[in-house]
Amino acid sequence: MSQSTDPPTPASAAGGLADPASPAAGIAAGYAFTGPALELGALLWDGACLPDRRIRVPLSVLNRHGLVAGATGTGKTKTLQLIAEQLSANGVPVFLADVKGDLSGISAPGAPGGRTAERATEVGQAWEATGYPAAFYSLGGIGPGIPLRASVTAFGPVLMSKVLRLNPTQEQSLGLIFHYADSKGLELIDLKDLRAVVAFLVSDKGKPELKGIGGLSTATAGVILRALTAFEQQGASEFFGEPEFDTGEFLRTAPDGRGLISVLELPAVQDKPQLFSTFLMWLLADLYAGLPEVGDPERPKLVFFFDEAHLLFNGASKAFLESVTQTVRLIRSKGIGVFFVTQTPKDVPADVLGQLGNRIQHALRAFTPDDAKALRATVRTFPNSAYDLEELLTGLGTGEAVVTVLGEKGAPTPVAATRLRAPQSLMGPVDAAALDAAVKASPLYPRYAQPVDRESAYEKITAEQAAAEAEAEAAAAAAEAEKEAGREAGREAGREAGAARPSAGRAPKPEPSLVEQVVGSGLFRSLARSVGTQLGREISRSLFGTARRRR
Numbered sequence: 001m002s003q004s005t006d007p008p009t010p011a012s013a014a015g016g017l018a019d020p021a022s023p024a025a026g027i028a029a030g031y032a033f034t035g036p037a038l039e040l041g042a043l044l045w046d047g048a049c050l051p052d053r054r055i056r057v058p059l060s061v062l063n064r065h066g067l068v069a070g071a072t073g074t075g076k077t078k079t080l081q082l083i084a085e086q087l088s089a090n091g092v093p094v095f096l097a098d099v100k101g102d103l104s105g106i107s108a109p110g111a112p113g114g115r116t117a118e119r120a121t122e123v124g125q126a127w128e129a130t131g132y133p134a135a136f137y138s139l140g141g142i143g144p145g146i147p148l149r150a151s152v153t154a155f156g157p158v159l160m161s162k163v164l165r166l167n168p169t170q171e172q173s174l175g176l177i178f179h180y181a182d183s184k185g186l187e188l189i190d191l192k193d194l195r196a197v198v199a200f201l202v203s204d205k206g207k208p209e210l211k212g213i214g215g216l217s218t219a220t221a222g223v224i225l226r227a228l229t230a231f232e233q234q235g236a237s238e239f240f241g242e243p244e245f246d247t248g249e250f251l252r253t254a255p256d257g258r259g260l261i262s263v264l265e266l267p268a269v270q271d272k273p274q275l276f277s278t279f280l281m282w283l284l285a286d287l288y289a290g291l292p293e294v295g296d297p298e299r300p301k302l303v304f305f306f307d308e309a310h311l312l313f314n315g316a317s318k319a320f321l322e323s324v325t326q327t328v329r330l331i332r333s334k335g336i337g338v339f340f341v342t343q344t345p346k347d348v349p350a351d352v353l354g355q356l357g358n359r360i361q362h363a364l365r366a367f368t369p370d371d372a373k374a375l376r377a378t379v380r381t382f383p384n385s386a387y388d389l390e391e392l393l394t395g396l397g398t399g400e401a402v403v404t405v406l407g408e409k410g411a412p413t414p415v416a417a418t419r420l421r422a423p424q425s426l427m428g429p430v431d432a433a434a435l436d437a438a439v440k441a442s443p444l445y446p447r448y449a450q451p452v453d454r455e456s457a458y459e460k461i462t463a464e465q466a467a468a469e470a471e472a473e474a475a476a477a478a479a480e481a482e483k484e485a486g487r488e489a490g491r492e493a494g495r496e497a498g499a500a501r502p503s504a505g506r507a508p509k510p511e512p513s514l515v516e517q518v519v520g521s522g523l524f525r526s527l528a529r530s531v532g533t534q535l536g537r538e539i540s541r542s543l544f545g546t547a548r549r550r551r
Contacts, residue, residue: 023386028053030413035060036299038086040360040403042123044417051124055418057358059090061406063300063337065328065355069345069378070362075399076341079360080305081106081423083339084261087303088132093259095250097280097307101267104435105426107134119399119422130424133254134261136439137245139279140238141451143268144435146444148245148279149451152188153181155240155282156545160194162320163236163278164227171317173220175545176210177201186457190241193457195228200461205468234272239279242452247286249444251302265435277311281324284338285544288327291334301335309340310347323544325351344374345381353381357406363396385415392417 024045036059043053070076077100084094084106096103109129110116120127138145152160157178161171181188181197188194200206202221210216252260269276284304294301306312313321328338332355340348340356344364348356359382366372379389383404393402396417403418429435439445541547 024050024053027386027414027416028055030407031056031416033058033408035408036090038062038083038090039125039421040082041418041420044400044419049122049419051122054124055403055416057403057405058408059092059299060296060408061357061410062087062092062303063296063332063335064357064406064410065332065337066339066358066360066405067345067348067353067356068305068339068341068360068362069343069347070401071343071365073398074362074396075401075420076362077102078399078423078427079362079401079420080307080339080341081425081427082421083303084305085130085132085423085425088259088261090299091253091257091259092299093251093253093302094261095264095283095302095304096261097264097266097276097305099266099270099276099307101265102427102429103263104134104136104265104429106261106263106423107131107438108426108430108434110422110424110426116422116427119419123419123421125421127422128424132261132425133256133258134263134438135249135252135442135444136435137262137264139264139266139269139276140235140241141449142235142238143265144432145263145265145439146442146448147451148264148283149239149241149243149448150279150282150286151242151244151547152190152194152240153178154244154286154547156285156541156547158320158323158545159278159282159285162281162316163274164224164231165274165315166224166227168317168319170220170223171319173216174224176214176216177224178545179213180210181457186460189454189456190458191228191232191237195225196458196461198224198228234275235269236272236275239275242454243448245448247283248290250283250287273308273311274314277308280306281312281327281544282546284331284336285323285327285546287336288331288334289546291336293333294335295333297335300337303337303339305339305341307341309342313347313349321349321351325349325355327544328352328355345378346374357410357412359402359404361393361402363398363400364393366394382415383412387415387417389415 022045024043027045028043028050031054033056037056038059040055040057042049042051043055044050045053068076068079080096081103084096087094096106098104108131112127112129116127119125136145137148139148141147157171157175161174164174166174177194177197178188180186180201181193186193186197188197198216198221201210201216202218207215250260250262254260264280266276284306287302287304291301312324316324331338339358340352342348345353345361361378361382364371364375364378366375375390375393378393382389382402387402389402396402399420399422401418401420403413403416405413407413430438
């Protein structure tokens with residue numbers, strides 16, 4: 001059934017409302033919830049927008065995850081803004097990834113009149129210009145925002161393998177490297193720490209360290225080191241280091257009780273999609289590892305919007321996809337809702353898609369055979385519907401979507417074509433000066449703004465190598481001096497030969513054996529201390545191999 005974006009005439013709207021037995025009435029009845037709910041918009045039926053037929057989503061099911069999909073320019077970003085505003089108003093913190101840089105306006109009141117007023121009238125919305133409490137972040141301080149950093153140790157081998165684009169064998173080797181560093185107390189804070197450990201493990205001194213558990217081939221180490229070099233050239237060094245961000249900061253509320261909207265500003269790293277998508281997964285995994293089980297709360301602790309979700313799954317290994325799937329499945333019981341935002345549902349693996357209970361599908365385009373195939377695949381993911389979904393999905397206007405959510409008892413609602421409400425905050429970015437002022441006014445800015453480079457694996461290995469070299473040089477000098485002293489003593493003895501009878505004396509102390517020299521060396525003593533103090537201290541890791549944070 002084709003849809004019109006024109007405002008309905010009073011007669012057509014009234015006609016949809018007058019017949020309680022009409023399909024429109026049956027659809028609307030599926031959204032008549034008794035508990036707190038977010039208002040999405042008004043039902044579209046038979047070419048008319050019916051403002052009294054409200055399409056809503058219960059607050060209590062938003063930890064059951066969701067999908068916001070649709071072609072470019074169909075209104076996905078405004079849908080995120082609309083949902084985030086209402087979550088904040090209900091005291092629920094929100095995390096938004098702002099890839100294009102146009103979500104900072106959520107902190108400022110919207111502009112009344114014009115198309116906004118027209119949309120509010122169409123859907124029966126009592127619109128009021130409102131700004132919402134927001135905090136702004138950036139990856140490693142690139143671009144405006146409080147810097148978000150993670151240590152390499154916390155990031156873990158699975159996520160690191162994803163951003164380095166390693167194959168499964170190389171991923172397993174990287175896991176051994178992390179295992180070794182954990183067990184020896186070699187903290188991997190930044191990328192130079194990881195590079196130092198890899199280089200050590202293929203050196204003459206380091207090769208025996210992993211021999212008992214498979215070892216590390218020179219070829220694999222070379223691949224990892226080259227991947228690290230390319231990664232650093234993309235600016236990734238900025239993202240790894242300290243102070244490491246505590247993701248629990250995303251769970252804050254404002255003094256007035258509204259949920260804080262955390263906006264990660266990503267325009268400066270748009271050309272590094274693998275990095276920011278994987279970094280978002282680290283944020284989610286870290287939240288999962290640090291939160292207690294809460295079951296199904298009346299409202300979620302946090303709703304996390306994962307924009308450009310297809311980038312997360314492109315080229316992902318089987319182990320990575322399994323970890324994503326398990327994290328999404330389990331994090332619901334921690335009170336965290338995750339919404340994946342992408343162009344078509346086929347961008348999300350079937351195992352993940354099957355766990356997304358709430359769906360907002362904007363228009364799809366069918367210009368090519370591949371587009372048509374994707375359209376048919378999308379239609380098959382919806383419940384049975386009173387609409388002709390293939391026709392409907394290609395005819396939706398900007399700011400319109402096909403909606404189905406979970407009801408309060410967990411059953412899916414009827415499929416509803418919906419004209420969405422207008423956000424009440426500014427639909428566009430705030431100016432750069434206002435954004436910078438908001439960032440520097442945050443109480444978190446002094447805590448995270450400046451990077452810290454403390455002693456870690458690179459410094460420890462470098463110091464050990466320098467000490468070993470210095471000790472070797474000192475030993476060589478001492479040996480040479482001893483030899484020279486012996487030669488001088490021999491010459492003196494020759495000169496005095498026959499002058500007197502040699503007196504009996506103790507036999508000279510023999511030189512220490514090679515084994516004794518090694519055991520007595522500073523490097524050996526240091527390694528022995530390291531093994532003794534680090535025994536049993538290997539880092540406990542979660543689904544992604546990320547270090548479990550001690551909160």
